[in-house]
Amino acid sequence: MSTKWLNYIVNKMKKTKDTSTETGILNAAKRVFIKKGMTGARMQEIADEAGINKAMLHYYYRSKELLFEAVFKNAFSMLAPKLNKVMNADVPLFKKIEDFTSSYISFVVKHPYIPTFVIQELNRNPDFVKNLVAEEHFPNIEVFKKQVEKCIENKTIKPINTEQLFINILALTIFPFIGAPLLMGFTRTNKKQYKDLMKQRKTEVAQFIINAIKV
Amino acid sequence: MSTKWLNYIVNKMKKTKDTSTETGILNAAKRVFIKKGMTGARMQEIADEAGINKAMLHYYYRSKELLFEAVFKNAFSMLAPKLNKVMNADVPLFKKIEDFTSSYISFVVKHPYIPTFVIQELNRNPDFVKNLVAEEHFPNIEVFKKQVEKCIENKTIKPINTEQLFINILALTIFPFIGAPLLMGFTRTNKKQYKDLMKQRKTEVAQFIINAIKV
DNA sequence: GTCTATAGCCAGATAGAC
DNA sequence: GTCTATCTGGCTATAGAC
Known part of the structure; x- marks a missing residue:
């Protein structure tokens, strides 16, 4: 015993x-x-x-390869479902855009290397995408698509291809972090100044997007 | 003789x-x-x-290091002056945005790996930026800044921070190529379909930006 | 489970013949 | 200037003691 x-x-x-x-x-x-x-x-x-x-x-x-895979899947899983949740939430489109940009920028400020890492490695080996899609790690944008199309019918927003809008939203939230060193060069800002720009951005990007599409 | x-x-x-x-x-x-x-x-x-x-x-x-430097400077020099020329050209703001997005997308379609490469390597070694700025390889956005401020005074466009607008323009033109594998996963598109999206984009992005800022 | 020591390989760099 | 052969060091991976 x-x-x-x-x-x-x-x-x-x-x-x-x-x-x-x-x-x-x-x-x-x-x-x-x-x-x-x-x-x-x-x-x-x-x-x-x-x-x-x-x-x-x-x-x-x-092996290094297997350890890397574990890390990659872990990192990717921090990105995708977050996106999924916001994209498929049951809130009005403009509010959804605000929620997403704001929460995503918060996330990236906390984990600055993750998007760069994921994108870099996907570029190194584009076949990863096939697996990730097959294993259903990629969120589905169908709900978002329906919502956008409804808003176009309503004349709440101008006609726009959902994929393009989706790409635009991601571009405007993610690129400033991936391209930070480059953008610091162009804008002649140091780390602190650039960080301030990102802070300002957190409240302003959504409005930029909404202005672009609202009728 | x-x-x-x-x-x-x-x-x-x-x-x-x-x-x-x-x-x-x-x-x-x-x-x-x-x-x-x-x-x-x-x-x-x-x-x-x-x-x-x-x-x-x-x-x-x-050495590998020196060969790499030669390549990097060469690649960077293909990106920056192009940008400079468009940014500082003497054309109206909206036309400038159209010219830039269109010519830049053409360029990236032709040299798809260059922006990813430059950004990846700048992330690997952010100190490169200091040298590039010091050696004046970075175009200056002062002329563009003046122009934007003038348009805001004119009430041609809504008030916006020039740096944010600049970042937005770059994000919307460059990110779709850097993030291509990722975005193909999200949008469930294959290479051909994605290429078509980029083609459509070439004529539409500018309008998205202009809608976002015009008064 | 955790360590030390080392096998085995591969990459960057050089020596030296032509 | 261009080649072959080789050195040297560093990296992944494993063997084997504890």
Whole structure:
């Protein structure tokens, strides 16, 4: 009886320890991969970042490739469902645009490297997209499409292709972060000034989009 | 006398040969670096692409780093002055926006990897920006700024921060290409369908921007 | 599960013949 | 200037002790 109980405790400790190491590795890997990309990242750096040994990385994830996949899916899963939720919410179109841009900019300010990372890696290997679509990781914009078409009928907004509108919304929210170094060069702003621009943006982009489409 | 003339011919032949190999290497390097990035590119692949030997790369450019720099500056110089010319041209604001988006989309269709490459590498090493600004490779948006402010005074357009407008224009023209794989996933389009979207875009983006700002 | 040590490979760079 | 052969170092991955 007491042996059983002891085993339970031991297993629990083991499990806790496992998990803590495993997620520690994943978090370290996220930091390194997201900053340096698949080809730029080094297993040694990930090990250092996790405060453990290189061999452990292989023990838990077998190869760099597999560790990368875990990181990529994790990062992607932070992007897509968020989008899904907002796009398919049951709120008026203009409010939806405001909600989305604002919440998305908040998200990117908190995780600045994620969109760049995802897009960079998708460009490196466009076949990823096929898998992600097949595994239904991509949100569906059908509800949004219906809503846009209804607004066009209503004459609430000017006629516009839903895909183009969707691309425009994403472009205006994501690009300022992906292109930050470039845009800081063009606008001659330093980090702080650029950050202020982004702050201002959070309240203003939605209005830009709404002005563009409202009738 | 005839020796001098002979030397001239020999030098010219040498020089021609040099240049042809040297630019051959640079072009091959552009193709490889722009597709794979600094960390993903391999010197061997560049040599193969140029149809010569790895040793030649070092003979002409000494190191991967220096070859990369040559490629990067070359690629960047294709982006920036184009922008400069349009931004500082002496045409009305709305026409300028139409000219820019249209000519820029044409350019990117022709050289699809360049913006992604430049932005990716600037993110990898943001210090590049400092050098580029210092060496005056970045176009100045002052003329554009004056023009926008004048239009706001005129009440031709709604009040808007020039930097935000500039960012919006770039975002709407560049992002659809950088984010192409991602956007193809969201919109469930294949390459051909997406290309058609971009074609349609070329004539429509400008109007979207103009609608957003016109009074 | 975690470590050290090392195998094995591959990439950038150079030496040296022609 | 151009080639082949080779050095050197760094990186992924594994073997094996504890």
